[in-house]
Amino acid sequence: MPRYLSLVRIDESDIPAGGPSPELMQRMGELIEEITKAGVMLDTAGLLPTAQGTRLHLKGGEISSTDGPFTETKEVVGGYAIMQCKDKAEALEWAKRFLKVHGDEWTLTLEVREIEEG
Numbered sequence: 001m002p003r004y005l006s007l008v009r010i011d012e013s014d015i016p017a018g019g020p021s022p023e024l025m026q027r028m029g030e031l032i033e034e035i036t037k038a039g040v041m042l043d044t045a046g047l048l049p050t051a052q053g054t055r056l057h058l059k060g061g062e063i064s065s066t067d068g069p070f071t072e073t074k075e076v077v078g079g080y081a082i083m084q085c086k087d088k089a090e091a092l093e094w095a096k097r098f099l100k101v102h103g104d105e106w107t108l109t110l111e112v113r114e115i116e117e118g
Contacts, residue, residue, distance in 0.1 A: 002114050003042065003084050004091040006098070009109040010078040012049060016105045027101040035083070035094055044081035075109070088114065 020028070035041040047053075051069035081098070085091040095110045102108060 001084050001086055002088075002117075003082060004088070005113050005115055006081045006083065006091070006095050007077050007111045007113075008046075008079040008081075009075050009111060011075050011107065012078075013074075014107055021105075024102060031097060031101050040083045040085055040090075040094060042082040042084055044079070046079040047077060050076050078108075082115070088112070 032041060032044060049068070053068045053070075055066045055068075055070065057064050057066070083091055083094060085094070091112050091114075095112050099108060099110055
């Protein structure tokens with residue numbers, strides 16, 4: 001069965017005050033439990049803010065690094081999930097349910113891509 005990576009993209013400057021509410025975390029926990037029991041979820045996690053990250057850049061064979069916060073960051077990857085689904089349609093259905101649990105407060109983009117095997 002194919003595996004899919006979903007990347008949660010957020011604008012760090014547009015996160016609701018106080019971050020995720022306890023109600024959102026409960027709904028999210030229930031959905032993750034359902035996806036896991038369905039045998040679909042392989043791994044998932046949120047990511048720390050970019051201010052705590054480091055970017056590595058390769059140019060001309062030389063590697064440079066920059067510690068966060070990054071001045072030009074707008075939309076960033078805020079989390080991910082790896083799911084094993086029968087097809088892309090199933091992966092997209094789970095992704096839509098993930099977005100819906102966030103309600104009206106959040107603005108998110110979820111990119112779903114099949115993982116290339118081999």
